[in-house]
Amino acid sequence: xxxxxxxxxxxxxxxxxxxxxxxxxxxxxxxxxxxxxxxxxxxxxxxxxxxxxxxxxxxxxxxxxxxxxxxxxxxxxxxxxxxxxxxxxxxxxxxxxxxxxxxxxxxxxxxxxxxxxxxxxxxxxxxxxxxxxxxxxxxxxxxxxxxxxxxxxxxxxxxxxxxxxxxxxxxxxxxxxxxxxxxxxxxxxxxxxxxxxxxxxxxxxxxxxxxxxxxxxxxxxxxxxxxxxxxxxxxxxxxxxxxxxxxxxxxxxxxxxxxxxxxxxxxxxxxxxxxxxxxxxxxxxxxxxxxxxxxxxxxxxxxxxxxxxxxxxxxxxxxxxxxxxxxxxxxxxxxxxxxxxxxxxxxxxxxxxxxxxxxxxxxxxxxxxxxxxxxxxxxxxxxxxxxxxxxxxxxxxxxxxxxxxxxxxxxxxxxxxxxxxxxxxxxxxxxxxxxxxxxxxxxxxxxxxxxxxxxxxxxxxxxxxxxxxxxxxxxxxxxxxxxxxxxxxxxxxxxxxxxxxxxx
Ligand code: HEM
Numbered sequence: 001x002x003x004x005x006x007x008x009x010x011x012x013x014x015x016x017x018x019x020x021x022x023x024x025x026x027x028x029x030x031x032x033x034x035x036x037x038x039x040x041x042x043x044x045x046x047x048x049x050x051x052x053x054x055x056x057x058x059x060x061x062x063x064x065x066x067x068x069x070x071x072x073x074x075x076x077x078x079x080x081x082x083x084x085x086x087x088x089x090x091x092x093x094x095x096x097x098x099x100x101x102x103x104x105x106x107x108x109x110x111x112x113x114x115x116x117x118x119x120x121x122x123x124x125x126x127x128x129x130x131x132x133x134x135x136x137x138x139x140x141x142x143x144x145x146x147x148x149x150x151x152x153x154x155x156x157x158x159x160x161x162x163x164x165x166x167x168x169x170x171x172x173x174x175x176x177x178x179x180x181x182x183x184x185x186x187x188x189x190x191x192x193x194x195x196x197x198x199x200x201x202x203x204x205x206x207x208x209x210x211x212x213x214x215x216x217x218x219x220x221x222x223x224x225x226x227x228x229x230x231x232x233x234x235x236x237x238x239x240x241x242x243x244x245x246x247x248x249x250x251x252x253x254x255x256x257x258x259x260x261x262x263x264x265x266x267x268x269x270x271x272x273x274x275x276x277x278x279x280x281x282x283x284x285x286x287x288x289x290x291x292x293x294x295x296x297x298x299x300x301x302x303x304x305x306x307x308x309x310x311x312x313x314x315x316x317x318x319x320x321x322x323x324x325x326x327x328x329x330x331x332x333x334x335x336x337x338x339x340x341x342x343x344x345x346x347x348x349x350x351x352x353x354x355x356x357x358x359x360x361x362x363x364x365x366x367x368x369x370x371x372x373x374x375x376x377x378x379x380x381x382x383x384x385x386x387x388x389x390x391x392x393x394x395x396x397x398x399x400x401x402x403x404x405x406x407x408x409x410x411x412x413x414x415x416x417x418x419x420x421x422x423x424x425x426x427x428x429x430x431x432x433x434x435x436x437x438x439x440x441x442x443x444x445x446x447x448x449x450x451x452x453x454x455x456x457x458x459x460x461x462x463x464x465x466x467x468x469x470x471x472x473x474x475x476x477x478x479x480x481x482x483x484x485x486x487x488x489x490x491x492x493x494x495x496x497x498x499x500x501x502x503x504x
Contacts, residue, residue, distance in 0.1 A: 114300050165500075215231050
């Protein structure tokens with residue numbers, strides 16, 4: 001059979017499947033409450049509602065939710081999808097019935113580059129994910145482990161300040177500079193050195209593009225083998241580069257450990273190699289063991305989960321401060337009072353910087369880096385708020401819409417106003433308040449919150465304490481372009497340019 005015949009056949013089969021799903025959904029809708037799907041817009045055969053998403057799906061979903069309500073049903077290709085848009089309903093999915101929604105849907109990119117999804121962030125719920133997540137939370141992301149690497153962050157931030165000082169009074173590409181700093185910090189954390197010698201940065205950028213790309217194969221799986229968008233070919237190419245790099249790095253770490261006199265273990269790979277050695281003879285009750293492939297997959301996953309999130313948050317934070325000079329001034333006052341003008345900010349200072357905490361929260365409220373969190377998948381049929389949610393439905397939580405909901409945040413929800421957190425200081429960034437969920441929540445919530453917040457606050461505090469900032473070419477704060485770019489994370493569409501002037 002020619003490839004063309006196979007394509008036609010698969011498209012026809014997909015069409016029939018989609019029609020059958022459509023008729024089944026319609027018949028469920030007519031049945032009693034028991035099988036009623038949530039309301040939602042009508043979709044096309046095969047494509048479902050894919051064409052409605054537009055450039056900013058989080059904006060589109062908010063508009064649609066105004067008509068269809070806080071649990072909405074759409075079909076993305078052949079995938080049944082529930083979109084959640086209120087804190088009350090988010091709580092039902094992320095807390096009350098968290099276990100049912102603790103899995104992730106299949107993701108082709110991560111399947112290809114992360115060794116059959118052996119990382120954490122995209123792997124399905126099960127003993128493997130539970131073990132790997134526990135391992136990372138305890139061994140790699142605990143407060144003690146994060147604190148033990150503060151000397152590295154201090155050194156990197158020191159270099160960054162010196163670099164900006166050399167550019168005092170001239171226009172700087174803030175996005176690129178902050179990106180470079182946080183990339184270096186992440187590599188230090190994971191592999192114990194910077195990666196310039198491997199020239200990995202363009203490959204990581206390509207990985208971000210591919211993971212953020214809208215891959216038809218995830219929604220209409222029968223099209224996967226045709227690689228219509230050319231994504232699979234690109235994924236395989238970067239998967240190969242990553243693999244060669246990770247193999248080299250692991251070999252170097254093993255060699256290094258042999259040569260080392262003391263037993264000092266520092267970066268993620270060191271810790272995992274130690275665990276691999278320990279687990280070689282002893283498997284745990286689920287028959288789970290760490291091997292080289294697991295280490296490579298986890299490193300890749302953490303790289304993806306950790307790097308862009310912190311970079312994008314700092315970028316939005318400085319953008320908002322440039323648009324709100326009074327807030328910037330107030331933050332500088334706090335730093336002057338609590339840190340003083342004769343030294344830089346240290347990590348120990350962060351706990352006493354209350355206004356900085358409010359500013360960061362407000363940035364994360366208006367600009368959650370993952371506005372739709374990461375998709376979940378239901379593991380069994382369940383009824384929520386009277387609606388039937390079939391097994392294997394994809395669940396999208398629109399954190400962006402929830403965090404801008406005027407019913408929750410009042411009429412000024414669209415304004416950047418850190419002071420709102422003075423009255424709402426009981427709002428907890430760590431999971432319990434479903435009106436504010438920039439790190440997600442529940443079993444699949446972000447395990448890197450502590451590290452993420454330390455990095456974001458330290459970098460931002462340093463930039464604001466050491467420098468005054470102004471926009472280039474006399475641009476007025478209101479003219480700063482705040483357009484978003486939707487992808488793996490939602491970053492600024494254009495790089496942030498600004499002029500630092502050293503002030504310490
Ligand atoms: C400002 C920084 C960060 C933000 C805003 C952020 C946000 C998020 C969000 C929204 C999710 C999805 C949660 C859900 O589905 O409920 C997530 C998952 C995750 N994050 Fe973060 N993150 C940040 C930093 C980090 C760092 C520094 C690390 C690790 C070094 C990390 C590791 C992970 C992992 C492994 C997952 C997947 C968890 C799982 O599926 O079990 N994140 N993060």
